[in-house]
Amino acid sequence: MKAIVTRKYGSPDVLQLNEVDKPTIKDDEVLVKVRAASVNAADWHMLRGAPFPIRFVSGLLKPKNAIPGADFSGVIEAAGSSVTEYKPGDEVFGDLSNSGWGAFAEYVAAPADAVVLKPTGVTFEEAAAAPxxxxxxxxxxxxxxxxxxxxxxxxxxxxxxxxxxxxxxxxxxxxxxxxxxxxxxxxxxxxxxxxxxxxxxxxxxxxxxxxxxxxxxxxxxxxxxxxxxxxxxxxxxxxxxxxxxxxxxxxxxxxxxxxxxxxxxxxFLSMPNRPDLDTLRALMESGKLKPAIGERYTLSELPEAMRRVEEGRAVGKAVIVMEHND
Ligand SMILES: NC(=O)c1ccc[n+]([C@@H]2O[C@H](COP(=O)([O-])OP(=O)(O)OC[C@H]3O[C@@H](n4cnc5c(N)ncnc54)[C@H](OP(=O)(O)O)[C@@H]3O)[C@@H](O)[C@H]2O)c1
The missing domain is CATH 3.40.50.720 (NAD(P)-binding Rossmann-like Domain)
Structure with missing residues (x-):
């Protein structure tokens, strides 16, 4: 699969689009075919390893997680043996900032408790913008x-x-x-x-x-x-x-x-949790909340999206739209 890979801290120029192995899932994880991901300020903090104290979590000298990206939406392709609430074909969205990152890729292995069902009547792009x-x-x-x-x-x-x-x-x-x-x-x-x-x-x-x-x-x-x-x-x-x-x-x-x-x-420091994702889903389903997507990029254009967000130029949310060839 295609994924953005970072092997060292630096500017968006260190982001590389590489061919890597599709992830394998543990018993409590789901394999999600990513349809969209979104860029947050946290992504460029992780990219630069700055401010320095975040390196105690992200890796002292180089990023611990090679594939960045937290927010995503997509379709479950496979579920681990202990996952009971989801099945292949379910549409989900979530935030992986507390569970290994990896959303800037065609597929991601996500803990089942880090995702919730995508709201109905909402696009994958909108769902990925929200978490x-x-x-x-x-x-x-x-x-x-x-x-x-x-x-x-x-x-x-x-x-x-x-x-x-x-x-x-x-x-x-x-x-x-x-x-x-x-x-x-x-x-x-x-x-x-x-x-x-x-x-x-x-x-x-x-x-x-x-x-x-x-x-x-x-x-x-x-x-x-x-x-x-x-x-x-x-x-x-x-x-x-x-x-x-x-x-x-x-x-x-x-x-x-x-x-x-x-x-x-x-x-405060916001940590991802399911009840908040459920509240966002309900708000989106009711039409009271429509993510404001100002910019769309392909996976290979992620460096430009990161630059725009880091410089405060992005209008609303910058979303990465995944192009699958299969
Ligand atoms: N506490 C938490 O748990 C938590 C969680 C998420 C995010 N955050 C932080 O919250 C902040 C906002 O996140 P966000 O996702 O909304 O970011 P964002 O999309 O980049 O929005 C930040 C806004 O700041 C303004 N801005 C003014 N001067 C800027 C500058 N020199 N550099 C960058 N932006 C500038 C821009 O608005 P104008 O162009 O209109 O001035 C921009 O729209 C970030 O610092 C992020 O790290 C904290």
């Missing part, structure tokens, strides 16, 4: 922010992977959503349901008079404290991602309540 970014947005809004109907929610990085899911999931909770993004993404962010969109090259949201119950920051390239004046009395600022420096600052500060009031700062 990591969708689950991160969901956890940020539901677990960290405890979002309520009527909340005023600000999503920073609303035109990116996590942001496009956050806008739609917040709307599904009945929130009033403002998205912040660059000029080229304004139309798309409006089209996915944001009530208000701020182009950060024109307006600085930290200088406005608006107050938000909840700020989800997926593009933290400025200090969290800049946003605190924009939080309502018991508002929550949740840092999802952005510059490593900002992430580390909030991580070491430990989050918690602000000294002067009841506002709260928090951050």
């Amino acid at each position: 990591m970014a969708g689950a991160t947005a969901l956890k940020g809004l539901r677990n960290q922010g405890q979002i309520q109907p009527g909340d005023k929610v600000l999503v920073i990085g609303a035109g990116g992977g996590v942001g496009t899911f956050a806008v739609q999931i917040a709307k599904s909770y009945g929130a009033e959503v403002t998205g912040v993004c660059s000029a080229g993404k304004v139309g798309m962010v409006r089209s996915i349901g944001a009530d208000h969109v701020i182009d950060h090259s024109q307006d600085d949201v930290t200088q406005s008079d608006n107050l938000y119950d909840f700020i989800l920051d997926t593009a933290a390239f400025r200090a969290s404290s800049d946003y605190l004046p924009r939080l309502s009395d018991e508002g929550v600022y949740v840092l999802v991602g952005g510059s490593t420096k900002r992430m580390i600052q909030v991580m070491f500060a430990g989050g918690g309540k602000t000294p002067a009031g009841r506002k709260r700062i928090s951050n």
